[in-house]
Amino acid sequence: METETITQVEHDVPFKLDVYKGLTSSPKEISSKYFYDDEGSLIFQEITQMEEYYPTRLEMDVFKRNKSAIVERVEAEHVDVVELGAGDGHKTKVLLEEMVSKKKLTRFFPIDISEKAIRELLKNIGASERLEVRPVVGDFFKGLDQVVSHSTNPKLALFLGSNIGNFGPEERISFLTNLKQALRPGDMLLIGFDLKKDINKLMNAYDDPHGVTKRFNLNLLKRINRELGGNFDLESFHHHAFYNPRKGAMESSLLSLKEQDVYIEEYGVSFHFDAFEPILLEHSYKFTMTEINTMAKACGFFTVENFFDSTNGYVNSLWKVNSEAHFH
Ligand SMILES: C[S@@+](CC[C@H](N)C(=O)[O-])C[C@H]1O[C@@H](n2cnc3c(N)ncnc32)[C@H](O)[C@@H]1O
Structure with a gap:
């Protein structure tokens, strides 16, 4: 494997500014990208290894069952995968190995906001593969700009782990439309969607009995303490996850268990919390096939094929940039 040094691109909005905006908005809200x-990237790895966190297992099942069919559907002779x-790339490795064995793959450009995640990925996607890896640390689109300026080959973009579920309905359309614009006609996108399912299964995954998802959510307050000099008392916040059927999403919040003021040194001010006031942290939307097909069309893609796990609880949908819908 040929591995180049990690490229760093600056973040769109710094953590400090976003946290301030989030804690002064109503309701209080901080983006799940933080x-x-x-530490958060390592806890997320723990989550993906839990029996209860089914999305990772189901997506891995999709790849193991369909890797050959997925790679065959990628038409171009040599592709760059972005x-x-x-994350840690352990599922992606299954696809990359298949592509390498079919001699389809030219280079792999993993983009992640977390340098730790990229370092874990580099441990997983290791020296035995005949593969050039060009890792980028940064926000999705800053990273993508960096990649497209270095890659002229046809591309297969990957957006896995039902990451798309973290965006609200309007945000996901603009995200995918921007992604389509950064790609070229004929380029492809393999995107993972968690399908709507039994609520108990969802609850177990997002509020597990081992307390790992709780630790993951509370780590955001620890991060504010560490990086911005906050004095959040973790014991006085409660991890609350529930399924909102009107939205079709799991929602995760931290609730202040009492009325309190939290001082953050970087801003030199305290933030007031009423008892049981939430900080909204994450939405994880769940989808139906009708919603997915409509989304593909609305964003300028057409569906090449859908690949399911053996329980039909998860789908990886292979989309192609629709040349007629490409305006530049
Ligand atoms: C839910 S995890 C999924 C990881 C991996 N794709 C998987 O399927 O296991 C989300 C990943 O996206 C990264 N991430 C979140 N927001 C991001 C952003 N705005 N730009 C770049 N990476 C981001 C996180 O650091 C994390 O590694």
């Missing part, structure tokens, strides 16, 4: 500092929010 979960992934070094993965948005790659």
